[in-house]
Amino acid sequence: MMRSLIFGALSAIALPMAGQAAEGTPIQVTGEIIDTWCYYSGVMGSPDAVVGSAHHTCALWCSAGGIPVGLLAEDGTVYMVLKVGDDDQTAGGDGILKLAAHTVEADGTLYQRDGLNYIVVSEVVSDLDITNQNHDDYGNVPPFSIPKSARPGGE
Amino acid sequence: MLRTLLTIMALAVGMPAASQSPFPVDIGGPYALLDQHGQTRTEADPDGKAQLVFFGYANCLNICSAALPLMAQVVDELAADGIDVTPVMITVAPDQDTVETMGEPLAEIHTDFVGLTGDEDALQGAYDAFKVEVEPLFEDPEYGWIYSHGSFVHLLDADGELLTLLPPILDVSQATKIARGYLNPQG
Numbered sequence: 001m002m003r004s005l006i007f008g009a010l011s012a013i014a015l016p017m018a019g020q021a022a023e024g025t026p027i028q029v030t031g032e033i034i035d036t037w038c039y040y041s042g043v044m045g046s047p048d049a050v051v052g053s054a055h056h057t058c059a060l061w062c063s064a065g066g067i068p069v070g071l072l073a074e075d076g077t078v079y080m081v082l083k084v085g086d087d088d089q090t091a092g093g094d095g096i097l098k099l100a101a102h103t104v105e106a107d108g109t110l111y112q113r114d115g116l117n118y119i120v121v122s123e124v125v126s127d128l129d130i131t132n133q134n135h136d137d138y139g140n141v142p143p144f145s146i147p148k149s150a151r152p153g154g155e
Numbered sequence: 156m157l158r159t160l161l162t163i164m165a166l167a168v169g170m171p172a173a174s175q176s177p178f179p180v181d182i183g184g185p186y187a188l189l190d191q192h193g194q195t196r197t198e199a200d201p202d203g204k205a206q207l208v209f210f211g212y213a214n215c216l217n218i219c220s221a222a223l224p225l226m227a228q229v230v231d232e233l234a235a236d237g238i239d240v241t242p243v244m245i246t247v248a249p250d251q252d253t254v255e256t257m258g259e260p261l262a263e264i265h266t267d268f269v270g271l272t273g274d275e276d277a278l279q280g281a282y283d284a285f286k287v288e289v290e291p292l293f294e295d296p297e298y299g300w301i302y303s304h305g306s307f308v309h310l311l312d313a314d315g316e317l318l319t320l321l322p323p324i325l326d327v328s329q330a331t332k333i334a335r336g337y338l339n340p341q342g
Binding site: 040082083109111115118 | 179305319333
């Protein structure tokens with residue numbers, strides 16, 4: 001249910017015909033680089049909890065694990081990041097690891113396919129760091145993303 | 156304005172024609188690898204079926220543990236509509252996924268699963284063609300090396316041409332709906 005509801009944000013734009021050729025639209029988006037798996041699956045918590053500083057460590061793990069990253073815009077739209085800059089791989093992996101949970105201003109091109117929003121980021125114009133400081137509200141989400149020995153007061 | 160123009164020009168230079176790839180990144184290409192029976196398999200399905208292709212490994216604890224079952228369920232949903240699709244996993248861990256070892260864990264996910272492995276050059280060629288980044292992260296004492304790897308599921312036609320991508324974060328109904336839009340029932 002959670003995933004279906006959130007999927008609405010990803011596919012808010014009318015479903016284009018399958019097989020529609022890629023035609024991009026220049027776009028500038030300000031938003032947070034998110035871990036799409038935790039955001040859509042709901043397994044780690046509510047959408048508000050799996051973003052920002054509360055979810056930074058897990059987002060690093062997921063990004064390093066190759067899970068596609070997304071760009072969560074201020075209006076709630078999620079753009080699947082297909083490519084960043086000169087990276088010749090599709091998004092995922094550690095290419096944009098340093099941007100996990102960061103709010104960025106990105107120039108790029110929007111491609112709408114299968115009802116999904118994909119963005120090819122040509123340039124991260126500014127990296128505003130982690131602006132969503134929600135760890136006071138949620139703690140570290142999920143707690144096990146930080147090894148016990150590395151937690152404050154841990155062994 | 157100048158930045159916008161430069162962006163469009165930069166993208167246009169690196170962008171294949173729409174007929175070559177449905178995405179602005181040219182994804183897909185030829186490969187020749189070995190399946191779990193030791194038979195060579197290329198990007199073309201020998202039975203003329205469409206294909207769901209994922210790069211991962213059979214004992215992956217991370218995104219593969221979601222993506223591979225997703226693929227299996229999409230295959231079953233499409234089969235119910237008379238659309239035959241072959242699920243294919245190309246290994247990113249050839250040290251762990253060999254001809255001898257990868258068949259059994261994949262069969263537990265779906266009996267039609269095809270696992271593909273090969274030598275370093277053959278696999279790298281497939282990774283490069285599909286723009287998949289593979290990076291060893293650390294060695295787990297129980298499971299061996301843990302790898303970072305790209306995780307889009309690729310929907311290919313019977314000839315191995317990319318039809319579209321399926322982000323592994325979709326649920327079964329959403330992924331099936333997208334795939335169905337590209338495929339026709341057989342027979």
